[in-house]
Amino acid sequence: MRPSPSPTPDREPAKGVAFGLSAYILWGCFPLFFALFQGVPAFEILIHRILWSCLFLVGLVTLLRRWAPIRKALGEPRRLGSVLGCALLIAINWGLYIYAVETRQVLQASLGYFMTPLVNVALGMLVLRETMHRLQAAAVGLAAVAILIQLLLLGELPWISLGLAFSFGTYGLLRKQVPLDGLSGLFVETLLLMPLALLTLAWLVQVDLSHFLGETRTTLLLIASGVITALPLLAFAGAARRLRLATLGFLMYINPTIQFGIALLVFGEPLTAVQLATFALIWTALALYTWSAWQGRVRAAA
Incomplete structure (x- = not known):
């Protein structure tokens, strides 16, 4: 009697981890790219990110012959509510991030992305009815204390x-619920933002405030912002479709860690005692969360 073949392992989680690593490493290095823009307002960079991301994805979708799911999604407007929500959230996230880099507040951006896994835990409990264990609850509580310290000691x-x-935590939650693959979903998101971006660009041109087609260097950077924006988002969308929200939180640490190092070592941002205390509390919260998640996986495996 021939032995039965061993079951083929599910490769989807491994693919998800690879996509997640690629996305977060690229995002971690984003401050170095957006610091290259000089004298270009954050909102103008944002609209070009939207425009050139969408155009880049048109070519990619055509090359891969992936128009069928996009046509199907656009043919059912009532199902686009979640995609529109994703589009608005990612636009807010992009704009805030560019502003943080332009104003040399990359430490604040790093803190925000360190907090995102804890926001994912809270959203998972409130929206997806996931169970929050004691250590996870303690981690969320420590994050709240860290914010309170900044509010009381810095007054803001x-x-x-x-x-x-x-914005990014909620984006991840909604993106997980969108019945589209990563490429199709990202294209529809940028397509929904395209009309507003075009109107804003037309206004900038009319009032002679547009930096596009001015200096060659700035024009090329604005075009490149679309490609550089689309690649990690594609990777993240692929990861979000394959991994649990909590697993995405593990990989999220890579992005803010790189940003933290860039803020201190490249941009020379000052790290005050209050900020250090805030980061220490957030790091402690992340350690508790990581330990709790690891224990849960061990129990599940057993």
Whole structure:
């Protein structure tokens, strides 16, 4: 009697991890790219990110012959609500991030992305009814204490950090619910943002404030922003479709760690005692969360 063949391992999680690693490493290096823009407002860079991402994806979709799912999605407008939500959230996230780099507040951006896994935990509990264990609850509590410290000692909320964390955390949640593959979903998102971007660009041209087609260097950077934006988002969309929200949180640490190093070593941003205390609390919260998630996986395996 011939032995039965061993089951083929599911390669989708491994693919998801590879996609996630690629996305977060690229995102971590983004401050180096957006620091190259000089004198270009954040909102103008944002509209070019949208425009050139969409055009780049048109070519990619055509090359891969992937128009069928896109036509199907666009033919059912009532199902585009979640995609539109993703589009608006990612536009907010992009704009905030560019502003943070332009104003040399990359430490705040780093803090926001460190907080995102904890936001994912909270959203998973509130929206997806996922169970929050004690250590996870403690981690979310520590993050809240860190924000409170900044509010009390600095007299202001770290609004860039909070905006980045909640916009991207919610984007990940909605993206997981979109019945489109990564490439198709990303193209539809940028396509929905295209009319607003074109109107804004037309206004900039009319009032002679557009930097496009001015200096060659700036024009090439604006065009490149679309390609550089699309590649990690494609990778992230592929990861979000294959991995649990909590697993995405593990990989998320790579992005803010790279940004933290760039802020200190490249941009020379000052790290105050209050900021260091905030980061220490967030890192402790992430350690608790990681330990809790690892214990849960061990119990599940057993």
